[in-house]
Each structure stands twice: as structure tokens, then as C-alpha cells.
Amino acid sequence: MHGLESLHSGMRGIVHPWTSCARNGVRFFVYGPGSHAVWAPETPMDGTEVPVSGGTTWSTLTFTVPKVSEVRGIGIQPYAENDVPRVVAVDAMSS
Incomplete structure (x- = not known):
């Protein structure tokens, strides 16, 4: 992803999945230094997933960059309540 060096703690990211x-x-x-994953404040643990629209609708979701000294990568962990195969796509991300 381009522009990671411009992201810092407290910034809001907008994702369209x-x-x-x-x-x-x-x-x-x-991912902070050392490839250490730090969860966003909105989704700190299992059970705090943000719902994503399915079918023909794209979602617009917002998250806060957690406290890290440097952003080395951004991650999105999908959650599903069953083992049915599915597709997850991200159209765009901005800050």
C-alpha cells in the first residue's frame, strides 16, 4: 500500500469492503515496528467485529489507527460464523 508513511496514531481510515x-x-x-500487530480501538478482540454488507452492496467502514510509533502495514481480519466459502474484496482505503 502506498502512503503508509503518512499514517499515524489517531488518524481515521476509511475502507470500502x-x-x-x-x-x-x-x-x-x-503492523508496527517488528511486524507486531496492534488492533484498532473499534475492534480490539474477538467478538468486536464490524459488520460488512453482503451481496450487491459495498460497505463504508471507519477505523482508528492504534497507538504505534510507525505504521508498517494495515490489516483486515475477516470473520465468518460458518465454513461456507465466500469472497471478500476491498475497493479502496483512504485516510
């Missing part, structure tokens, strides 16, 4: 199944959610995290 889509999934083929309506009963999904995601958690957000960033």
Missing part, C-alpha cells in the same frame, strides 16, 4: 455473504464482519489492525 464487500463480501459475498451477508453475515460477515471484520477487525482492523496495523
Whole structure:
């Protein structure tokens, strides 16, 4: 991803994801120095997933960059309540 060097703690990220199944959610995290994953304040643990629209609708989700000294990567962890195969896509991300 381009522009990671401009991200810092407290900034808001906007993501536009889509999934083929309506009963999904995601958690957000960033990789700090040493490839250490730090979860966004909105989704700090299992069970705090943000719902993602399914089918023909794209979602617009917002997350906060957690406290890290440097952002080395951004991650989105999909969640599903069953083992049905599905597709998850991200159209765009901005800050």
C-alpha cells in the first residue's frame, strides 16, 4: 500500500469492503515496528467485529489507527460464523 508513511496514531481510515455473504464482519489492525500487530480501538478482540454488507452492496467502514510509533502495514481480519466459502474484496482505503 502506498502512503503508509503518512499514517499515524489517531488518524481515521476509511475502507470500502464487500463480501459475498451477508453475515460477515471484520477487525482492523496495523503492523508496527517488528511486524507486531496492534488492533484498532473499534475492534480490539474477538467478538468486536464490524459488520460488512453482503451481496450487491459495498460497505463504508471507519477505523482508528492504534497507538504505534510507525505504521508498517494495515490489516483486515475477516470473520465468518460458518465454513461456507465466500469472497471478500476491498475497493479502496483512504485516510
